Amino acid sequence: MASSSHYQYHKDDDDDDDIFDDLFENFIPEPKQRKPRIFIERNREEGHDQLWNDCFYDNPTYPHNLFRRRFRMNKALFLSIVHRLSSEVAYFQPTQDATGQSGLSPLQKCTAAIRQLTYGGGADTVDEYVRLGETTARKCLHEFSAAIINLFGDEYLRRPTAADLERLLNIAEHRGFSGMVGSIYCMHWEWKNCPNSWKGMYSRGTDKPTIVLEAVASYDLWIWHAFF
Template sequence: MASSSNDPFSDERFDDLFDQTMDHLFDTLSEIQAPPKPKKKRAFIERERELGHQQLWNDYFSEDCTYPLHVFRRRFRMNKPLFMHIVDRLSEEVSYFKQKRDAAGRFGLSALQKCTAAIRIMAYGSAADAGVINVFGDEYLRRPTADDLQRLLDVGQSRGFSGIIGSIDCMHWEWKNCPTAWRGQYTRGSEKPTIVLKVVTSYDLWFWHAFFGPPGTLNGINVLDRSPVFDDIFKGRAPKVTYWVNGHQYDLAYYLTNGIYPDWATFIQSIPLTQSEKARLFATTQESVRKDIERAFGVLQPRFAIVKKPGSILG
């Protein structure tokens, strides 16, 4: 009988062949593997915050500052010691006004720079968004024109809803500093006081109507009764629209809503209890298209943090 050392199928021989095969396979895969992608570095932009702080200090706060005391008082409506007292308190107690370091370890804007910008706005009595309103108000803060309505009707028809010009809904904005005497009319149950924002938006996230200020105890119907969204229609100033559905002509556009709104000709709601395939298709399509307004609220709050944080207006 031959010895096991000469057996081509012995365990040792098999282990050697297996190791050689795996080594060859590993080398082959290593050669054909794509090289690692180089790490992208973030672009560095020199903002010269330190230089800006030093220039501000030299202009108003150093011993031999550029602008004298009477100019400082005229521009900031207060004397310099009071100004510095405000800066010190805010930098100690309010997180936003504290000077912080970025990811690279560099200091951001100083408390003096932040307070100077805020107090200048207060001193000159103009809202922070006044410039935006003056420049872009005519383009974005306006009623829809006849061309706008026709475009909305065309897009609505392509989505399966002839005559739709948008969706209508409301959201609640927490009012942090609500006066105690008003908490009852702005609070629902055990919740915090809120203010209602009712809007009309279209597929492109354009806010065609915004009604802000009703107390949080109101629901969608109560806010609708106070909203001027239909004033142009009542007064005959709304642009005329015409569209056809199943061979019938209609002259009144409509909005998509949820189930809380009344059964008006200008509101198209979903079907809560569908009993047929046709009804299920309509409900699914209506709820899908009405997501435009939910998407608008979802985009508005992350991009403009003031909307998702407690409001302190009138507080």
């Protein structure tokens, strides 16, 4: 009798396990399979050669005035920035992958960053010409901005001294702009962490509070700024 009860007990356990397995299979979704990453062969080396011939060759495709418009600076200044970054910042130094193929050149990375800053477009807008993807273009912009602040901040991004102002005023007067120290530009920056009690004073008719950034740049690209 005891043996029969023991057998019935185990049989009921097996039935319960089968029911639980059926419920588990029916109600628990199967994990989604990760989609494979799509590789795009962008021919980076050919992109570098095209960029070099278009803008930096001895007899480039596009003349100086077009370079100045698209890069917002003259060619000599841009090349000096590229040289400093490729010499002193690891991210902008030339590299090779495991197959021996050259990575993106310093010119391509710096051009991608400058084009985004110049035109204010999305990171994917430089893909077809500079030959790099959206994520890489965004990283180029971040690394470029950080490197500029680190390498040139102490010299060009600082408060003016009395000697600086006197020099700039003298140059401006000589050029026929008496009393001028530089060109002024203002823009609104969203204040993400603005205290709730202050939002009404900074919203300026919009839902999001902003702070005005005023930047002053001299003829030699010496810049200072202020928030208000």
